Amino acid sequence: MFDLFYYLIFALTVLGAGLVLFTRDTVKSAMALILVMVCLAVNFLMMQNEFVALIQIIIYAGAIMVVFLFVVMLLNLREREQAPWYLRDARFWGGALALAFFLLAAFGVKTFAAAQIAGGHPIVHEPSDVTSIATSLVTFWVLPFLLTSVILLVAVIGAVAMARRQDEDGNEITIDTE
Amino acid sequence: MSPLLFEGNLLLSLLLFTMGILGVVWKRNAIAVFLSVELMLNAANLAIVSFAHAHGLMSGGILALFIMTVAAAEAGVGLAIFIALFRAKQNIHVDEVDLMRG
Amino acid sequence: MAGQPYIPVIIIEQLAPLLILLAGALGCLVADAASNKAGSRRVLPFIAGAALLAALATFFLPLWPANRPFLEGFLRVDRFGVLGSVTILFAMFVMTVLGPETVRRRNLPSGEYYALILFAALGMVTLSLANELVTAFIAIEILSLSLYVLTGIDRRSARSTEGAFKYFVLGAFASAFFVMGMAFLYGATGSTRLNDMAEVFRTGARPLLDGSTSPLNAVFAFMGFTLLFVGISFKLSLAPFHMWAPDVYQGAPTTTTMAIATASKIGVFALLFHVIVTLASWPPFYNAAAFLLTAVAAASIVWGNVQALAQTNVKRMLAFSSIAHGGYVMVAYVALMSLPTASLEALSFQQQEIAESILLYLFGYTLMNVLAFGLAHHLGKGGEGEMKNYRGLWKRSPMAASGMALALFSLTGIPPTVGFIGKFYVFRHAIEQGQYGLAVIGVLASVISAFYYLRLVVTMFMTDEEAGADAAQLAGGGDSAAVLAPGTLALGVAAGMLLLFGVFPMIFFVLVRY
Numbered sequence A: 001m002f003d004l005f006y007y008l009i010f011a012l013t014v015l016g017a018g019l020v021l022f023t024r025d026t027v028k029s030a031m032a033l034i035l036v037m038v039c040l041a042v043n044f045l046m047m048q049n050e051f052v053a054l055i056q057i058i059i060y061a062g063a064i065m066v067v068f069l070f071v072v073m074l075l076n077l078r079e080r081e082q083a084p085w086y087l088r089d090a091r092f093w094g095g096a097l098a099l100a101f102f103l104l105a106a107f108g109v110k111t112f113a114a115a116q117i118a119g120g121h122p123i124v125h126e127p128s129d130v131t132s133i134a135t136s137l138v139t140f141w142v143l144p145f146l147l148t149s150v151i152l153l154v155a156v157i158g159a160v161a162m163a164r165r166q167d168e169d170g171n172e173i174t175i176d177t178e
Numbered sequence B: 001m002s003p004l005l006f007e008g009n010l011l012l013s014l015l016l017f018t019m020g021i022l023g024v025v026w027k028r029n030a031i032a033v034f035l036s037v038e039l040m041l042n043a044a045n046l047a048i049v050s051f052a053h054a055h056g057l058m059s060g061g062i063l064a065l066f067i068m069t070v071a072a073a074e075a076g077v078g079l080a081i082f083i084a085l086f087r088a089k090q091n092i093h094v095d096e097v098d099l100m101r102g
Numbered sequence C: 001m002a003g004q005p006y007i008p009v010i011i012i013e014q015l016a017p018l019l020i021l022l023a024g025a026l027g028c029l030v031a032d033a034a035s036n037k038a039g040s041r042r043v044l045p046f047i048a049g050a051a052l053l054a055a056l057a058t059f060f061l062p063l064w065p066a067n068r069p070f071l072e073g074f075l076r077v078d079r080f081g082v083l084g085s086v087t088i089l090f091a092m093f094v095m096t097v098l099g100p101e102t103v104r105r106r107n108l109p110s111g112e113y114y115a116l117i118l119f120a121a122l123g124m125v126t127l128s129l130a131n132e133l134v135t136a137f138i139a140i141e142i143l144s145l146s147l148y149v150l151t152g153i154d155r156r157s158a159r160s161t162e163g164a165f166k167y168f169v170l171g172a173f174a175s176a177f178f179v180m181g182m183a184f185l186y187g188a189t190g191s192t193r194l195n196d197m198a199e200v201f202r203t204g205a206r207p208l209l210d211g212s213t214s215p216l217n218a219v220f221a222f223m224g225f226t227l228l229f230v231g232i233s234f235k236l237s238l239a240p241f242h243m244w245a246p247d248v249y250q251g252a253p254t255t256t257t258m259a260i261a262t263a264s265k266i267g268v269f270a271l272l273f274h275v276i277v278t279l280a281s282w283p284p285f286y287n288a289a290a291f292l293l294t295a296v297a298a299a300s301i302v303w304g305n306v307q308a309l310a311q312t313n314v315k316r317m318l319a320f321s322s323i324a325h326g327g328y329v330m331v332a333y334v335a336l337m338s339l340p341t342a343s344l345e346a347l348s349f350q351q352q353e354i355a356e357s358i359l360l361y362l363f364g365y366t367l368m369n370v371l372a373f374g375l376a377h378h379l380g381k382g383g384e385g386e387m388k389n390y391r392g393l394w395k396r397s398p399m400a401a402s403g404m405a406l407a408l409f410s411l412t413g414i415p416p417t418v419g420f421i422g423k424f425y426v427f428r429h430a431i432e433q434g435q436y437g438l439a440v441i442g443v444l445a446s447v448i449s450a451f452y453y454l455r456l457v458v459t460m461f462m463t464d465e466e467a468g469a470d471a472a473q474l475a476g477g478g479d480s481a482a483v484l485a486p487g488t489l490a491l492g493v494a495a496g497m498l499l500l501f502g503v504f505p506m507i508f509f510v511l512v513r514y
Helices: A002-022 A026-046 A050-075 A089-116 A130-138 A142-163 B003-026 B030-055 B059-089 C012-034 C038-058 C079-097 C099-106 C110-129 C133-152 C158-189 C194-203 C218-236 C245-251 C254-261 C263-279 C285-309 C314-337 C349-378 C398-412 C418-432 C436-461 C465-474 C481-503 C505-512
Strands: C205-207 C213-215
Touching (some): A002 A026, A002 B003, A026 B030, A130 B059, A142 B059, B030 B059, C133 C158, C218 C263, C254 C314, C314 C349, C314 C418, C398 C481, C418 C481
């Protein structure tokens, strides 16, 4: 039963990723990516990692994707007709390289993953509930935790600097396209 | 943890990562390209959480949290850059951004 | 860990450089918000410069346990970190000194501009001190996000925005590779701290929570390093992951280009050094991964130099030149890979020698690029890039022309400059470690590179009546001396050090070992 459910989620995730890849409409692409994220959240739950499942839904599907959709709709972009990808050399070779990477890596993982799991004996789990993660975050992981506050500040300043319409003197910014 | 879950998740993670690379290479619309990058980051998160679960480690969740935070910051700046570019050119197709050549 | 909360030891002085930079950045933002007229914004570059110098000064204080990780093993101050940070802060200081001119010329928002310079410096310094991969990742992102915005901050120029766009798209792509590499290294070793990872690589067994061990999974470790290295190569603009560099270098304001070419790379090179030294504890590491670095080094040297031959824009030419120089540094990294690490706390003598050579190279590389981009910046908006504007520069501004010539000689690697010494040591290490092929490619490519560097020198010294009135007002005389004085001084210091360390490289090694 568990296995069946897992295969279902697996298939749904791949389907979502395929839709991200092959849909022309960016809004539909974004929706498909949300599907992938929700499936991954279910996957995290199956690994008894409810904290990550939670933030996957709240931060990724909830916050980041909403910003994406907002920008897509703000810019109201239309994808134009284009030559099929396999006619464009660089893209074809890029795709071929990526597939070669996948096959090699998948072969490596498939062959050697079993050795990763400790020789049959049961694995001891550290507690991974929200409380212990939170405690660890402000004790052991305090430095990266502080640095994330800096990066969020940089993001706020940067986004304001890039998206403003007026300069410091209040003049409209006109763009010189040369 | 069942070996199925571990191997399956690693394969799924590699598959998503490769599809992300393909998206970056194939897509023309910058936002779609960036969506593919998000797909790659999700793949990395899946790999981290699966490894952590296979080892019984707690730190996987923390790494995933940090990566998501950084992804959020990146999305904020990136989308602002896209808006700025859109104001300058009225489109954000990656292969039409070509003022500079050489 | 449950029950009794565990309290980490944080010694606040040990974070001094980071906190000073953060305080400076916040100070800039507050001062900008508090100033109501343009005149009072003049204080901003002084705040930023003071913060950079104060952070630089902290590296000369004995605040840190020598070469030992601190703050739960997240940071480590070793020789590479200290010297890398000092060089980074010097480059960012020059950028700040040239800042008022950039801000005035392009009418940029000054509060954001200086704050982002300081944030970028914070990211770079953290990166060069990082002893843990997540910290390194966040630091890379801090510096990258700051530099994306500093590239595109000139909203009036479509090229600037376009440069930011390309930098961002490929930078985000690179970050994804970095994260995936981190995931697999974490999977192989069960930790992201370099010290723990080195221990696992050395013993070949990963401790489990129940006290037993499981063998190191070589496939995961190799995949992890490969993906991490691809991400790092993008950030270092090494071939074949360099496609963003020329457009970004050309489109960005010249002072930002200077930071991208010098300071941002030093931080990433420091991280690469720490990662390679860590993985060198793993006996099969050299055989498994050497071909990656060798291929990237050779490709960067050849492709960078060949492409640079065809450029007519000086900033683009310097972009390809910096790709080639990245390749020369990678030669030293290949040599470093072949040496096994006994312990991260006590690197072997040869490893330290190579580290010093890399540092000397990077230091010299920073000096010459700071000089070259700083002078290109001096030549004025619109005249920064095109090579024809450099015609007859010697007639109009002998100081600028001779400074530029010095930088170009050094980039070529002609003897009395630090560029020659840097290349000499790098190739010597390559030969000592048996990398004859790379050494030969490097020397031959250096000879080719002389062509395009010296072509620019000849252009500058050529007397040309057709230089034209428009070019004449671009260079030298156009700017008021008072504004440029601190900038000239800073560039003069760079030029002086370029010659000093070129003639007396031993001074550098003595200083490094203080």
